[in-house]
Amino acid sequence: GESVGLHLPTLSVQEGDNSIINCAYSNSASDYFIWYKQESGKGPQFIIDIRSNMDKRQGQRVTVLLNKTVKHLSLQIAATQPGDSAVYFCAETRNTGGFKTIFGAGTRLFVKA
Amino acid sequence: DTEVTQTPKHLVMGMTNKKSLKCEQHMGHRAMYWYKQKAKKPPELMFVYSYEKLSINESVPSRFSPECPNSSLLNLHLHALQPEDSALYLCASSQQGALGYGYTFGSGTRLTVV
Numbered sequence: 407g408e409s410v411g412l413h414l415p416t417l418s419v420q421e422g423d424n425s426i427i428n429c430a431y432s433n434s435a436s437d438y439f440i441w442y443k444q445e446s447g448k449g450p451q452f453i454i455d456i457r458s459n460m461d462k463r464q465g466q467r468v469t470v471l472l473n474k475t476v477k478h479l480s481l482q483i484a485a486t487q488p489g490d491s492a493v494y495f496c497a498e499t500r501n502t503g504g505f506k507t508i509f510g511a512g513t514r515l516f517v518k519a
Numbered sequence: 520d521t522e523v524t525q526t527p528k529h530l531v532m533g534m535t536n537k538k539s540l541k542c543e544q545h546m547g548h549r550a551m552y553w554y555k556q557k558a559k560k561p562p563e564l565m566f567v568y569s570y571e572k573l574s575i576n577e578s579v580p581s582r583f584s585p586e587c588p589n590s591s592l593l594n595l596h597l598h599a600l601q602p603e604d605s606a607l608y609l610c611a612s613s614q615q616g617a618l619g620y621g622y623t624f625g626s627g628t629r630l631t632v633v
Contacts, residue, residue, distance in 0.1 A: 438618040449523075449609050449624030450562065457619065495561055504574035505616045507552075509561035 418516040425483040427513045429496035432477060438499040440507070441470060441481045445492045450509075453481070453494075483515075491517045520545040525610050525625035533633055534600060540628045542593040542610030548623070550616030551593040553585060554609040556627070562609055568593060569616035600632045 419425045431439075437458045442450035456463045456470045463470050469482040479496050496510040523544045532538050542551065550569045554562035566585045567575035573585065582604075584596040593610055607629050611622040
């Protein structure tokens with residue numbers, strides 16, 4: 407079946423380094439992608455999004471890259487901080503007669519001080 | 520107000536009980552969602568409401584019954600649940616049920632079925 411998945415289940419980085427979290431998707435008809443951050447005991451928090459007609463979008467310390475040719479999405483976090491430690495999910499919004507957002511498996515990011 | 524509020528935060532119920540989960544938002548969002556999340560797994564979509572009408576039901580068992588009384592409230596009625604239904608239930612909202620709108624999630628209700 408179609409899915410949104412992640413290459414790395416866990417990622418450990420040193421404070422101050424840059425982090426890259428990757429995601430593969432299989433539905434070529436997907437039009438909209440979102441990265442969410444989920445901290446322990448909380449719901450997912452919107453980080454950044456990108457539409458399928460773009461290949462890059464930047465926010466504050468975060469950048470999302472979309473490669474539609476290979477169906478790959480990545481989240482780059484610059485100067486990673488301890489507060490960035492969380493589980494990160496990529497998500498894909500599809501129109502199946504109604505719009506629904508499907509989440510990928512998630513990557514846990516550990517930031518070492 | 521930029522939050523989605525879910526109550527209760529924790530719920531323990533027996534398999535013969537009837538209970539309800541509540542979700543409230545005052546951001547003027549017209550789409551609301553229920554997700555189920557098991558430990559160390561991604562959220563799984565259950566229901567989508569758009570303009571107070573159910574638009575998507577992801578083949579959820581009938582022991583879960585959603586209700587959207589108005590544009591600010593979303594309920595999930597629970598009846599005759601099974602222990603495997605124990606999970607974190609997340610409510611979310613978005614401006615519209617369309618492309619280009621990220622979701623605002625509540626902190627969830629942690630449900631334990633005994």
